[in-house]
Amino acid sequence: MSKPSEQPREESPEAPNGPSRRAVLGVAGAVAGAAALGGVGGFAVGRASAENLTLNSYSFRGAHQSGIVTAQQDRLHFAAFDVTSNSRDDLIALLQQWTVAAETLMAGGELGGGAVGGAYQAPPDDTGEALGLPASGLTITFGFGPTLFTAADGTDRFGLASKRPAQLIDLPHFGGDMLDPAFTGGDLCIQACADDPQVAVHAIRNLSRIAFGTAAIRWAQLGFGRTSSTTKAQVTPRNLLGFKDGTRNLHAEDSGDISHFVWADAGDGQSWMAGGSYLVARRIQIRAEIWDRTSLKGQEDSIGRTKGSGAPLSGGNEFTEPDFAREGANGSPLIPTDSHVALSHPDANKGQRMLRRGYNFTDGSDSLGRLDAGLFFLAYVRDPRTQFVPIQNRLSSHDALTLEYLQTTGSALFAVPGGIAAGEYVGEALFA
Amino acid sequence: MNFRTTLATAALAAVGALVLSACVPNDSTDAAKIAVSAKDNACVVATATAPAGVITFTVTNDGSKVTEFELMAEDGLRIISELENLGPGITRDLVVRVPQGSYFATCKPGMVGDGVSTAFAVTASESTVAPNADREAQLATASDQYILYVKDQVQTLVAKTAEFVAAYKAGDYDTARGLYADARVHWERIEPVAESFGDLDPKTDAREADVAEGEPWTGWHAIEKDLWPPAEGSGFTDAQRVALADGLTANIGTLSDEVNAGDFTLNASQIGNGAQGLLDEVAASKVTGEEETWSHTDLWDFQANIEGASVAFGVLRDVVNESNPDLVKTLDTRFADLNALLAKYGSIDEGFVLYTTLTPEQVRELSNAVDALSEPLSQLTAAAVS
Numbered sequence: 001m002s003k004p005s006e007q008p009r010e011e012s013p014e015a016p017n018g019p020s021r022r023a024v025l026g027v028a029g030a031v032a033g034a035a036a037l038g039g040v041g042g043f044a045v046g047r048a049s050a051e052n053l054t055l056n057s058y059s060f061r062g063a064h065q066s067g068i069v070t071a072q073q074d075r076l077h078f079a080a081f082d083v084t085s086n087s088r089d090d091l092i093a094l095l096q097q098w099t100v101a102a103e104t105l106m107a108g109g110e111l112g113g114g115a116v117g118g119a120y121q122a123p124p125d126d127t128g129e130a131l132g133l134p135a136s137g138l139t140i141t142f143g144f145g146p147t148l149f150t151a152a153d154g155t156d157r158f159g160l161a162s163k164r165p166a167q168l169i170d171l172p173h174f175g176g177d178m179l180d181p182a183f184t185g186g187d188l189c190i191q192a193c194a195d196d197p198q199v200a201v202h203a204i205r206n207l208s209r210i211a212f213g214t215a216a217i218r219w220a221q222l223g224f225g226r227t228s229s230t231t232k233a234q235v236t237p238r239n240l241l242g243f244k245d246g247t248r249n250l251h252a253e254d255s256g257d258i259s260h261f262v263w264a265d266a267g268d269g270q271s272w273m274a275g276g277s278y279l280v281a282r283r284i285q286i287r288a289e290i291w292d293r294t295s296l297k298g299q300e301d302s303i304g305r306t307k308g309s310g311a312p313l314s315g316g317n318e319f320t321e322p323d324f325a326r327e328g329a330n331g332s333p334l335i336p337t338d339s340h341v342a343l344s345h346p347d348a349n350k351g352q353r354m355l356r357r358g359y360n361f362t363d364g365s366d367s368l369g370r371l372d373a374g375l376f377f378l379a380y381v382r383d384p385r386t387q388f389v390p391i392q393n394r395l396s397s398h399d400a401l402t403l404e405y406l407q408t409t410g411s412a413l414f415a416v417p418g419g420i421a422a423g424e425y426v427g428e429a430l431f432a
Numbered sequence: 433m434n435f436r437t438t439l440a441t442a443a444l445a446a447v448g449a450l451v452l453s454a455c456v457p458n459d460s461t462d463a464a465k466i467a468v469s470a471k472d473n474a475c476v477v478a479t480a481t482a483p484a485g486v487i488t489f490t491v492t493n494d495g496s497k498v499t500e501f502e503l504m505a506e507d508g509l510r511i512i513s514e515l516e517n518l519g520p521g522i523t524r525d526l527v528v529r530v531p532q533g534s535y536f537a538t539c540k541p542g543m544v545g546d547g548v549s550t551a552f553a554v555t556a557s558e559s560t561v562a563p564n565a566d567r568e569a570q571l572a573t574a575s576d577q578y579i580l581y582v583k584d585q586v587q588t589l590v591a592k593t594a595e596f597v598a599a600y601k602a603g604d605y606d607t608a609r610g611l612y613a614d615a616r617v618h619w620e621r622i623e624p625v626a627e628s629f630g631d632l633d634p635k636t637d638a639r640e641a642d643v644a645e646g647e648p649w650t651g652w653h654a655i656e657k658d659l660w661p662p663a664e665g666s667g668f669t670d671a672q673r674v675a676l677a678d679g680l681t682a683n684i685g686t687l688s689d690e691v692n693a694g695d696f697t698l699n700a701s702q703i704g705n706g707a708q709g710l711l712d713e714v715a716a717s718k719v720t721g722e723e724e725t726w727s728h729t730d731l732w733d734f735q736a737n738i739e740g741a742s743v744a745f746g747v748l749r750d751v752v753n754e755s756n757p758d759l760v761k762t763l764d765t766r767f768a769d770l771n772a773l774l775a776k777y778g779s780i781d782e783g784f785v786l787y788t789t790l791t792p793e794q795v796r797e798l799s800n801a802v803d804a805l806s807e808p809l810s811q812l813t814a815a816a817v818s
Contacts (some may be wrong), residue, residue, distance in 0.1 A: 082801045117465075119527035120515070121701060122814030213766060213804030 020132040052065030056137035060103040064419040067139030069252035072230040073193040076223030076359040077200040080186025087160045094214045099425040108135030136196035143189040148232030165270040168415045175396040183410025223359020245309035250355040272429035275418025282377040302401040304341030338400045355378040465490045470499045475539035484532045485559030492523040500540040529562040556650035572749040609679035620736035624706035658728035704813030705743035710737040711806040721787040733782035748816045756815040759799040766805040
């Protein structure tokens with residue numbers, strides 16, 4: 001069995017493979033690495049025409065899981081699961097079945113006997129809503145929550161407690177968090193991203209169907225638009241505050257930074273996590289009506305950037321480095337010290353950075369008619385203890401935006417194991 | 433351009449083996465599908481032979497009439513398996529387990545007469561398939577056993593309903609409330625059978641919300657509301673109460689007449705689908721606590737549905753154990769898990785707690801166990817008949 005390190009894929013931008021699902025299956029990932037180096041093709045103009053985007057498919061196997069440095073797709077269906085069985089064998093069998101199914105789904109194939117091809121007296125193996133749709137750039141990314149290793153009551157259900165990475169902490173309570181248990185935690189997670197929401201939903205629906213009896217969905221979140229760019233070629237999208245988001249995000253092309261800030265290393269403590277990462281998921285509700293009544297000056301001061309171009313208030317264009325020392329006429333910094341940019345900038349956080357991969361969401365309106373919407377924050381980091389937690393602590397105690405307009409209602413942390421080599425199932429090294 | 437086509441590659445055969453552990457086993461003998469073109473004057477089978485095991489015929493009606501495809505035994509009389517009601521232009525799969533032997537593939541344009549046949553040979557293979565005669569005997573036994581069970585449950589249902597109705601009509605509501613859930617157990621165990629007799633099921637078991645405005649509401653649940661009335665009362669007049677009571681007796685009597693009629697029969701498909709139907713009932717209305725809005729005795733119905741499904745599985749067990757032993761093992765485990773969970777809340781003999789006393793976490797746990805059982809149970813029929 002080949003090891004992940006022998007796979008050709010680099011942490012370079014994952015470019016789409018060719019348009020034909022058959023061809024993709026034919027190469028079986030063997031040339032995926034070469035293809036990955038070939039450029040960013042259809043993604044060059046960000047939200048390009050559907051024809052360009054939806055014909056893409058990515059290889060499931062490689063040195064790292066897909067859906068992390070992959071050029072971020074526009075749609076998300078994220079699901080956290082509770083493992084309902086106490087059997088280690090059941091858990092392994094589920095991961096094996098998910099591996100096979102995910103590879104098929106990402107190639108745009110139908111599961112098992114297909115949506116219409118099985119016995120007439122039996123329910124079809126594939127639910128069928130993706131029939132006729134291309135792979136649509138689907139990526140499926142798996143993660144393991146803290147409770148998989150140590151249950152809430154302290155029991156070691158699957159004999160994994162000694163394998164729990166020190167980085168996979170129980171996230172502390174952050175000021176202002178109003179966590180709903182219905183959107184918090186989980187033993188397992190699946191992030192399904194695609195350019196067609198129907199394809200992402202099809203993936204989660206069928207994977208959860210396979211899990212019945214071993215794992216059940218604890219909570220799920222749909223995201224309808226990306227709020228980050230993970231490659232330099234992508235246009236910076238806007239969040240529901242109306243501001244460009246993720247201007248200074250880590251990009252796949254910055255391979256040195258990606259290695260340093262995103263990918264876990266065998267030397268980080270748990271060798272099974274080599275090539276993996278840690279996924280922070282936070283459901284951040286925006287008090288939209290209140291934000292919308294805020295003056296443009298108030299909004300820009302909260303963010304520290306202009307709403308139009310996204311330039312820092314210290315001047316320049318979107319990609320100009322903010323100058324936190326530059327003062328205005330009254331002697332105070334042009335970028336307020338309690339602005340989001342000032343507090344979250346690497347300069348203020350010992351140089352720490354994260355690979356953000358969040359999505360705008362709305363679940364309709366609440367009982368008072370207010371928009372139930374916000375940012376489903378997803379970030380991949382090498383060590384949440386030094387990257388996410390200190391930054392979030394600063395934001396939740398000083399950030400004008402966070403304090404006045406945001407409320408976090410869901411929160412979870414997952415260990416995302418490294419890439420899956422040929423013949424392996426996801427997370428296999430954990431069970432070795 | 434159709435992108436999402438089924439890929440009959442080695443890679444996907446592996447998918448089948450892994451993902452579909454609860455399906456017809458993907459042994460090597462069923463890798464290929466055999467195309468059949470059913471024309472008005474010919475039955476063209478792509479290959480004249482296949483190895484014993486699971487065979488899939490992909491039948492396309494290339495004729496102008498509604499057609500039927502049958503795999504017939506060597507005597508040309510006995511039907512091994514068939515596809516009916518295939519409209520012109522329609523393609524459908526027939527999945528069938530076939531032992532070594534000589535057969536006929538027959539297309540019946542217009543679905544009458546002898547049709548057009550072509551010889552089809554099944555050769556020896558490593559796959560072990562029971563001779564058809566054994567299998568048919570097993571299925572016949574399964575059918576007989578299940579019919580006996582249905583008749584037995586209906587007999588008890590008639591007796592317990594009479595007792596319940598008598599107490600209700602006498603105005604002895606305490607006694608009626610005590611008999612309600614226990615009498616319904618015998619209905620809930622075999623409810624899919626009742627559903628097969630026209631509008632007997634809605635007349636007997638409709639909830640208030642099921643009934644359209646202006647339509648009469650009759651049956652168990654109307655009486656339930658009268659026995660456990662809301663603060664403003666159930667709103668029934670004494671004349672309506674008598675009509676409800678007599679109507680319930682009459683409808684249960686009709687059910688009894690139907691299942692004791694000489695032509696009453698249930699085949700393996702109906703039994704298997706009935707088991708699935710019982711679990712669907714649980715998932716749709718019992719686990720949500722919507723079935724017994726007024727009495728909150730949902731757990732009696734819940735347990736009865738599971739028991740009915742378990743009996744249906746039990747009579748098909750031997751047949752399924754040959755076609756898909758893994759499915760039998762999974763179902764055994766999942767039934768046991770769910771029963772153990774239900775036992776935490778009582779039993780039919782001793783009584784259950786009211787559904788309203790369960791916490792959301794306990795309901796979720798029950799729901800997970802129902803999903804865990806329902807998913808493999810949905811494979812039961814196909815495993816029994818193909």
